[in-house]
Amino acid sequence: MNEHDTDVLDALRASLADVTLDTPLETIVADGRARRRGRRIALTAGATAVAAGLALGVPSYGHPSTAPPTSSDALATGAGTVHIRTAAYSVDSLKSGALRVSWDKQAYFDDHAGLEKALHEAGFPVQMKVGEFCKGPNDDGKLEHGVGTGVDQVMKGRRVADDKVTFDFFPDAMPAHTELFIGYLDSAQLAITGGRPGSVERLVPTDQPLTCTTELPSDSP
Amino acid sequence: MKELEFAEFYRSSRDVCLRAVLAGVGERQLAEDLVAEAFTRAWVAWPKVARHPAPRAWVVRTALNTRISWWRRRRREVALADGHDVVVPPVTEPGLDPALLALLRRLPRRQREVIAFRVFLDLDTEATAKALGIAPGTVTAHLARAVATLRGHLVTADAKDTPEAGK
Numbered sequence: 001m002n003e004h005d006t007d008v009l010d011a012l013r014a015s016l017a018d019v020t021l022d023t024p025l026e027t028i029v030a031d032g033r034a035r036r037r038g039r040r041i042a043l044t045a046g047a048t049a050v051a052a053g054l055a056l057g058v059p060s061y062g063h064p065s066t067a068p069p070t071s072s073d074a075l076a077t078g079a080g081t082v083h084i085r086t087a088a089y090s091v092d093s094l095k096s097g098a099l100r101v102s103w104d105k106q107a108y109f110d111d112h113a114g115l116e117k118a119l120h121e122a123g124f125p126v127q128m129k130v131g132e133f134c135k136g137p138n139d140d141g142k143l144e145h146g147v148g149t150g151v152d153q154v155m156k157g158r159r160v161a162d163d164k165v166t167f168d169f170f171p172d173a174m175p176a177h178t179e180l181f182i183g184y185l186d187s188a189q190l191a192i193t194g195g196r197p198g199s200v201e202r203l204v205p206t207d208q209p210l211t212c213t214t215e216l217p218s219d220s221p
Numbered sequence: 222m223k224e225l226e227f228a229e230f231y232r233s234s235r236d237v238c239l240r241a242v243l244a245g246v247g248e249r250q251l252a253e254d255l256v257a258e259a260f261t262r263a264w265v266a267w268p269k270v271a272r273h274p275a276p277r278a279w280v281v282r283t284a285l286n287t288r289i290s291w292w293r294r295r296r297r298e299v300a301l302a303d304g305h306d307v308v309v310p311p312v313t314e315p316g317l318d319p320a321l322l323a324l325l326r327r328l329p330r331r332q333r334e335v336i337a338f339r340v341f342l343d344l345d346t347e348a349t350a351k352a353l354g355i356a357p358g359t360v361t362a363h364l365a366r367a368v369a370t371l372r373g374h375l376v377t378a379d380a381k382d383t384p385e386a387g388k
Contacts (some may be wrong), residue, residue: 005368009340011375023257032264204269
């Protein structure tokens with residue numbers, strides 16, 4: 001390697017020098033504990049329940065018993081709360097009023113209708129489509145990172161880990177006569193993007209007709 | 222003791238590992254998720270990881286493998302025609318040079334991985350070769366090609382930042 005090569009690599013290092021990981025150690029340790037405990041339970045539960053797609057009783061991701069849950073993470077109980085466990089996804093009401101939803105990425109493609117139904121039952125208005133992208137008549141079409149205006153108020157991603165994804169949904173923050181639209185790439189569109197999974201989220205009106213297209217939307221310049 | 226060891230390892234390694242994985246995947250959010258997942262796996266398997274000759278390399282390798290396993294599953298499921306591991310420019314990354322990230326994403330996967338281990342983890346050629354399971358000569362070749370590709374962007378970027386003499 002010559003001096004010029006070293007200069008290039010130094011410049012490359014410098015360009016990423018300010019990048020830091022903000023995930024707290026406590027989160028890593030809590031997730032590790034939950035995973036280790038989940039493994040033990042899954043081993044004793046056996047394969048029958050898994051094959052049947054039944055709830056295993058394994059604590060959900062992000063709720064390690066060895067670490068006290070924060071008030072915003074605590075599960076809600078009682079009337080009007082929802083706790084759904086399937087092999088494909090889970091939906092839990094939290095004491096904060098949010099819904100914590102975790103799903104298997106592949107199951108999302110196979111059973112987005114099931115997840116949509118589960119969220120409806122939990123009181124969160126959402127419309128999911130695969131291969132189709134919809135918006136309301138007054139939507140300017142602007143997207144940032146594939147997300148439309150206001151979506152960050154009703155939905156926040158928590159962690160993507162290999163084949164699982166977890167989101168918190170906030171039903172109370174949903175404006176009136178509005179629902180969340182989630183459009184996922186279908187297999188043909190995935191081929192266009194080189195296999196990169198992706199989705200578009202927008203807030204759309206429930207009382208006006210939507211305009212839908214199979215064209216892949218792009219981020220605003 | 223285990224907790225303290227891991228905590229110290231995490232504190233001293235997380236940023237370095239994130240930069241390495243970011244160079245490997247070219248997308249900030251994805252890199253963060255992969256590194257957090259890899260550290261979680263490292264915690265679960267800490268007795269083994271602690272004995273690894275290069276624990277940071279274990280984390281970065283795990284993070285990159287996690288991504289590959291996801292891609293492989295997706296590719297099988299949707300039966301893509303071309304099967305290339307092409308990454309579409311995803312989003313603007315705050316505080317980062319989007320053109321540089323786009324350029325990194327366009328590099329072949331092996332070149333990105335060599336940069337991750339050789340440049341950001343500062344492993345030597347032999348250790349990089351061992352971590353990636355390729356020959357040392359292949360590491361050198363990949364790095365040379367990557368540098369050739371990156372030079373245009375980085376040198377141009379540097380030149381823009383440097384005032385011309387006499388002005």
